Amino acid sequence: MTRPVSPATTQDDVRRHNLSRLLRHLHVEGATSRADLTAMTGLNRSTVKALTEDLVSMSLLRETAPVGRGGAGRPSITVEPEPDGVYVLALDVGVEHMTAVRIGVGGVVLDRRELQQSVSDYSVKRTLTRLVRLARQLFEGAPKGGVCLGIGVGVCGVVSAEDGLVRFAPNLGWVDVPLRDLLAERLGTSLPIDLGNDGDLGAVAENLRGVARGVLDLVYVSGEVGIGGGILLDGRPLRGTGGYAGEIGHMCVDPRGRLCRCGRRGCWETEISDQAVLLSTGAPAGSSLTDVLQAHAAGARWTQAGMRRVGRFLGLGVGNLVNVFNPELIVFGGAVRHIYTDTEPYVREALETSLRAPAEQVRLEVAGLGDDSVAVGAAELGFARLLDDPVGTLSRLGAPALVRA
Numbered sequence: 059m060t061r062p063v064s065p066a067t068t069q070d071d072v073r074r075h076n077l078s079r080l081l082r083h084l085h086v087e088g089a090t091s092r093a094d095l096t097a098m099t100g101l102n103r104s105t106v107k108a109l110t111e112d113l114v115s116m117s118l119l120r121e122t123a124p125v126g127r128g129g130a131g132r133p134s135i136t137v138e139p140e141p142d143g144v145y146v147l148a149l150d151v152g153v154e155h156m157t158a159v160r161i162g163v164g165g166v167v168l169d170r171r172e173l174q175q176s177v178s179d180y181s182v183k184r185t186l187t188r189l190v191r192l193a194r195q196l197f198e199g200a201p202k203g204g205v206c207l208g209i210g211v212g213v214c215g216v217v218s219a220e221d222g223l224v225r226f227a228p229n230l231g232w233v234d235v236p237l238r239d240l241l242a243e244r245l246g247t248s249l250p251i252d253l254g255n256d257g258d259l260g261a262v263a264e265n266l267r268g269v270a271r272g273v274l275d276l277v278y279v280s281g282e283v284g285i286g287g288g289i290l291l292d293g294r295p296l297r298g299t300g301g302y303a304g305e306i307g308h309m310c311v312d313p314r315g316r317l318c319r320c321g322r323r324g325c326w327e328t329e330i331s332d333q334a335v336l337l338s339t340g341a342p343a344g345s346s347l348t349d350v351l352q353a354h355a356a357g358a359r360w361t362q363a364g365m366r367r368v369g370r371f372l373g374l375g376v377g378n379l380v381n382v383f384n385p386e387l388i389v390f391g392g393a394v395r396h397i398y399t400d401t402e403p404y405v406r407e408a409l410e411t412s413l414r415a416p417a418e419q420v421r422l423e424v425a426g427l428g429d430d431s432v433a434v435g436a437a438e439l440g441f442a443r444l445l446d447d448p449v450g451t452l453s454r455l456g457a458p459a460l461v462r463a
Contacts, residue, residue, distance in 0.1 A: 259435025261288025373408025
């Protein structure tokens, strides 16, 4: 027999649901008038007023001067996210870079630290030392009274989100690294730590706040030494049985091609990554991707054939993605966005070899969030609990007291 639910419990559940609904809308859409919130939710004005005041008291929102006029002829208060009150620490672990970003409610980047890594210097111990140093710098710079919701981490590899394992990151040389537990131990924190694949997180971020807002079917392509991707179909991330879908960098484009770090030959990333650009162009020793792209833009003859090769392979892979997924949009992030920009004519020429119907429907764009796509996506892992239950999440963290690692 089902036990009756008390009216008080029901009212509290309804309130929590409505708080979540309002906060989620403002977190994604930004500043909105109370009048528009009333129309959007179907709640009465007094209820919306009480709910927004509750969220303001939690340091999640702030109210600004009235703008326009409400439905009854009164000026309507504008409500917007309060980014300085509650934040997530987002970490982006790449092959040649490592980034730490403090991101507030509403997706606002509040502080940022980045360092470059040398090739082959990816031991777990050294990586943890760098991550902890960057994280502590951001914690120390956070305002007194700010509440950290947790830590979101994007990794360039196959990630098991449930247990916090990096199952396989060939370009880092990692296999079954318990990154979540190691980070928690080194930081000495009980804050939630969430891991995700960098491509998946980049796709989510661009869909939420970047060039792919409102797009239901998209593929995000990104990387440096390696290439990863994230795929959204009908607005939902494609995860796969074990959560490992999207390893598009290991799509074979040349069975007799270069040896990949995964152990196979001819993977897409061996032909379109920054290292592939250096190899294809025969760049002088010590050159960087930026050096080659600048030389190519200036018309250097030694770059021409190699960049044409890279662009054609980039277009070949894009054509495969178009044929398989029929996306509305393909977004290029990370170093790939610079490579695409520099080789766009060759990419589009190669794309013409794909099926005509889906090729006519797809758009190609560079990431709107630039270098921060993965970090912004990682932050959303930390915001998810808050958006589901603002009251419960902050209570568990001991808010409004300062919570730091």
